[in-house]
Amino acid sequence: MTPVNQVPLISRFGVPGLYQEPYTSHAVTVDGNSRLTVTAGVVGRNPDGSAPDSLAEQASLAMDNLIAILSAAGAGPRDILILNMFVVDWTEDQFPALQPAFGKLLQSDGGPGFPGSLLVPVKALAYPNLKFEVQVIAALPGRVRSWQKESALSRNDAPPRQVDVAIIGAGFSGLQAAADLQKAGFSTLILEAKDRVGGRSYSLPLASGSGLVELGATWINKDTQPRVAELARKFNLDYLQQYMQGDSLIELEDGTRLRADSENATETPDAPEFGAAIAEAAGAFDAAAADIDLEKCTWAEQDCTLEEWMARKEFSPTARAFTQLFVAMLIGGNVAEIGAHYFLDYIKSQGGFESLASDGPKGAQNLKIKQGTSAIASGMASGLTPGSILLNAPVASVRQDGSGVRMLARNGLEIAAKRAVIAIPSNTYSAIKFSPPLPRGKAALVSQTKGGMYYKVIATYSKPWWRDLGLVGKFLSFKGPICFSWDISDPEASQYSLAFFVAGRLAVGFKDLPLFEQEQAVLNHLAALVGPESAHLAHDPLEVNSIVWPNEEFFHGAPSSFMGPDLLSKYGQDFRAVFQHLHFGGAETAYEWKGYLEGALLAGARVAKEVAASLGGGK
Known part of the structure; x- marks a missing residue:
């Protein structure tokens, strides 16, 4: 802040x-x-x-x-x-x-x-x-200055900086758009509000030793996410296979704790009804998502909240509880708020339930980047024309006229461009004054999208003690504060870390705690989950790092934004629609891998094609 x-x-x-x-x-x-x-x-x-x-x-x-x-x-x-x-x-x-x-x-x-x-x-x-x-x-x-009548001073203001395309946001989408447009011969300038590139990708070197941890985007899949995998290869980055040996530990709402196969939670001998509930929910998700048209934003059913949709489909109580947890894991949302159409559209854009839930060869959590996902963003930024990214430059206003676009940053910098790309989370559009205002459909949509409630707490240890207990590092709880977790270790760097997520409804009360108390609440919960004999191990981290994504200025949520009922079906076509000289990117606007790094790259490539075509196809 x-x-x-x-x-x-x-x-x-x-x-x-x-x-x-x-x-x-x-x-x-x-x-x-x-x-x-x-x-x-x-x-x-x-x-x-x-x-x-x-x-x-x-x-x-x-x-x-x-x-x-x-x-x-x-x-x-x-x-x-x-x-x-x-x-x-x-x-x-x-x-x-x-x-x-x-x-x-x-x-x-x-x-x-x-x-x-x-x-x-x-x-x-x-x-x-x-x-x-x-x-x-x-x-x-600060920015103190004296008031003067307009006629009192002879103004000698420098003319605005002129480029072909101005881009708001140096996340993966904005960087991809800039790369493609520069390759086509257009001049671009990215205005990034934060002091770094990468958006919700945020790799943090550890203070306690070698290695790093991911406060933001963490995983990729080299087969199902070809664009991000190609960039990793281009920048000579190394893959780390997600650790998959051992059991998951699951805590039900009544406090019952179960151990389950980490890759097949439907096989839960201690509580077969839990495994059956996962299978029930997954089958219903994929069946309903099959009727969704991603590009036309249509769905055969009448939209409602996901909570109402589960009642319509007569989900079992356990399947409902699992869905609430899954929505928190996936989007940081609540079944009482998120639209069923949007949720199922989100699932379909990722290739279905198994793709989202799995850490295996076809799963979204299959591979990590040893050098961090921020290394991909840095590589992309390094390939752009020097000086074409401005950090600490939040945009205050965007004004359009017959000649193009004028952008004014909060620091007073003015940019004149023929076209502009908006590549930031839709729930942050309200921080920018658009003149003329955004069209009704687009304004209705972005004014009602919400950022996911996502808190990430990473505990780094001297050794992977949970592996010695036969655990894979996945702790799932229906009670909280821990909602779910992953092992994000790098053994070659002697870096052993667990990433804990407090998300969705479990994060509502959590957000009011001071940061130290948030971190202690997570460690206390972990200690309770592993039991009294191993609790001391949970309480002995080398360091703890955390991020409160809802409080992060210029993001206000993670991993993506989400919509309530009827918004996607009514206004989905307006989401990506060009408005005069403005084009709209960002991971949310992707048709595939919405909300992921892959989706951000796809959206950046799409919007670059739109802009290039509007400017005559290239120079």
Whole structure:
């Protein structure tokens, strides 16, 4: 989040033991947010261009002019950091001639506060009658500036930076769109609100040793997700097979704990009704999803909440409980909120239930990237034209007219483009002012999408003690706070970690806890799950890392956004529709692998084709 205190810490200091000059500091440092004002050279000239004859008079008038300029910028002499003076034919006996001019600075606005200063003797200035010139750098708190009537200042604003295509968001979708468009010969500029590329891909090096953990997107499949796999090969990244040896540990709502085969939870000897419930739900999902048209956003059935749909299909109580857990795992949603059409569309876009639930050769959780999924994003960014990605540049407004698009970033940067790509989560569109407003269908859709409730807590240990207990690292709970988990270790790096997810309805109360209490609640739950004999192992991590995705600025949820009932069928066609000069990407807009890295790449490629076609196909 943006820090509340945006006042810069300005330190002016002299070094003990060095020479000291009056009214000056050896150095000035500025820490924190600030707004710099740099003046041009200021001379002692009147509005008609005339200048006094003497050095003293010119220096005095120059200081008057300087104070007026600083005031127009919202600054004053007290804000001066650097004071540079240039004097023609300087000699030391001219000091008295400059003292009255310095007096004006000292008496105005509390004085210059001992800036770093420099006096440079020169042979001549730009005009033969000039004897004195001053130039300063001043720092103001945050974005403070003074109000002026429009006619009060002569504006010399730089024209907006011009590109063929401006892209909002440096996630996988925005990066793919930029790569394809640059390859086609178009100039692009990505404006990324965060201080990194990759979007919901966020690889974090461990402080306790070698290796890294994934706070965001983690897995790929080299067969069913060919685009992301091709990028991994292109950047010479290494695969890590998802660990699959051992049992899952499942906690039911009544506190009963079961061990189940990690790859076939339908085979649960201790509770056959649980395995039957998974089979029941999976079969119903795939059967209903078969009637969905991904491109036309149509479904043969009447839409409703997923909770209502389960009642319509007469799900068993255990199948309903499993579905609630599965929705939390998949999207971070709640069956009482998510539309059945959207949920089933999501499943179909991923290739069905087995693809989503499996860690095996055809499963979505089959492979990890040893160097982290962020290495893919970094590789993509490195392949773009240098300077074509701007970080820390959240967009405040997007204005369209007959000539194209004008984007204004919160930092004041203005971009002019022929076309623009919006490649950010749909639930964050509301942070941008669109002019003209988005069409009714698109606005209705994006204003009602919600970010998934997803908290990720990663505990890293000195050894994989759960494997010694015959466990695969999957802990599933219907009670919480842990909702589900995976082993995300890298044995070659001696990195042994469990990634825990608190999601959906189980995350509602969890989000109000302080971060330390959130992490402790997860470790306490893990200790309870493995039992008293092994609880001490759960409580002995080398380090714990976590991320609260709903609180992450510019995301406000993970792993994707979701829709309530009727939205997809009514407005789904509007989701990807071009609006004048605006094109819409992002993982949510993919037809296949919606919400995944693969889907983000597919959406980026699709939107790049749209833009290229609208601009004449390439250069």
